[in-house]
Amino acid sequence: MSHPDRLAWPEARRRAAAAASPLGSEEVALDQALGRVLRRDVAAGIDIPHYASAAMDGWAVAGPGDWQLRDGGPLRHGEATPIVTGGLLPAGADAVVRSENGHVDGDRLVLDRPESRDHIRPPAEEARSGEVLVSAGTRLSPAHLALAAAATADRLEVARQPTVTTVFTGDEVVLAGIPAAGQVRDSFGATIPTILRMLGASPARSLRIGDDREATVQALRDAGTDLVVTTGGTGGSHADHVRRALDDLGADYLVPGLASRPGGPTLLARIPNGPLVLGLAGNPLAAMLGLLSLGDVLIAGFTGRAVAPLVKVPVPASVKRHPEATRLVPVRAGLDEVEWTGAAMMRGLAAATGVLVVPPVGDAEVLPLPWA
Known part of the structure; x- marks a missing residue:
């Protein structure tokens, strides 16, 4: 069944990328x-390195061997002094003899085998003062x-990182112990803020509310952060209140839904004079894939970070397409589809190294996992 209000995955991602502006710097x-x-x-504030140094443990030497040993420099022709890796090359030295290539005989350094290099790291070998090193x-x-x-x-x-309020909804969610029939363990409290942090956001606080319209309105209205990420409540059942709360607040839907499997109920909206709201599905895998689909590019917009284009690959013969929606398929290295990829399952994503974005037609793309 098609959903005309759901955006194609690439268009939804483009809208999410354009939704936020950089927040300044610190x-x-x-x-x-x-x-x-x-x-x-x-x-570079200085040449790197800013002095000539030894690239090996051994002896700094002046001229060909054998050499008269002395304690420190400067060196005259025919003299040597011990030196360690990174040590300041004494004036007059023109090479370093590695410790394994020479031996001390009384007060003389004797070369056991010829050196192929001078083993000196010259000044500014890596960078010159003023050179841009990180753009x-x-x-x-x-x-x-x-x-x-x-x-x-x-x-x-x-x-500056966008601040985020996470709002976890659902009367059926329990935080610890064995859930009763009709209840589920919380899959999001320890994971969604962590993923947001990996993507470059700053989770500020987390709220837990039941399936209550007024509580949802209050949570969204009073968030006080740049972004709100919700889990659950984005469907159309009597227990789903995120969309109703957004409507009550006069929100503008940038992404009313995502034409993907899983993750279709994912939404992105803007509350007038308020935050952006990224609404994720209630099923764990659907929520995670919605966050990876839109959250990364959205947070990049807040921070001014460029997002690298996704790598295009042919769709493997073993991976089936959906005729109308983009499939989001957790895969292992080699693009082998993992098992256990139902919307409520996390076992497949835990075994995956990436997500294959499979459109109804054309090549697929590889969506990286921030933790892989």
Whole structure:
């Protein structure tokens, strides 16, 4: 059965990408910058390295061997002194003899086998002072932070992260223990905020409400954050109140629904003078795939981060298409569809390395998992 109000998956993703604008920037210390989006280029404050150093443990030497050993430099022709990896090369030295290629005989250093290189790391071998090392718009990895430290940066200018309120709905949800018939364990409390953080947002608070229209209106109206992410309540049953609450608040639907399997009830709306609302389905897999489909590009818009195009691949012969909707298929490496991919199942996604986005016609795309 078709749903004319549900947007095609690519169009919904485009609308989500365009829904948010960058929120400005702030300065943070290096140890607080992991995963943040850089807003100002990081340039080398000094040459890297800023002095000539040894690339190996051994001896700094001047001229061909053998050499007279001395304790420290500067060195004259025919002299040597011990040195460690990274140590300052003394004046007059023109090579480093590796420790395994020489031995000490009294006060002399004797070369046991010829050296093929000088084993000196010259100044500015990696970068020159003023050279841009990390460009604005980069999402910062541990390697970027190590490079920024080497460049003498102590603080970085990064994009402000969108604050998020998560609203978990459902009378049937229990937080601990064995659920009774008709009840389900909470699959979202420990996961949705974590995924939002992985995507670059800043979860501010979480609310739990029952299937109640007025409570839903209040939660959305009083969120006080840039974004609200809800779980459950986006369908059309008597127990679903997210859409009714959005209507009560005069919200504008940017994505009224998603033409995907699973995740069709996913929505994106804007409350006048209020937050964006990303409404996820109540079934765990459907909710997760809705969040991965729209949440990543939405949060990228808040932070000014560019989203890399998805990789296109042929649809494997073993993967079936849906005639009207985009299938979101958890797959392993090699694009093998996993088992247990019903909308309420998490076992398949837990075993997956990515999600195959399979349209009714044409090539598929690979949607990465932020934790894979």
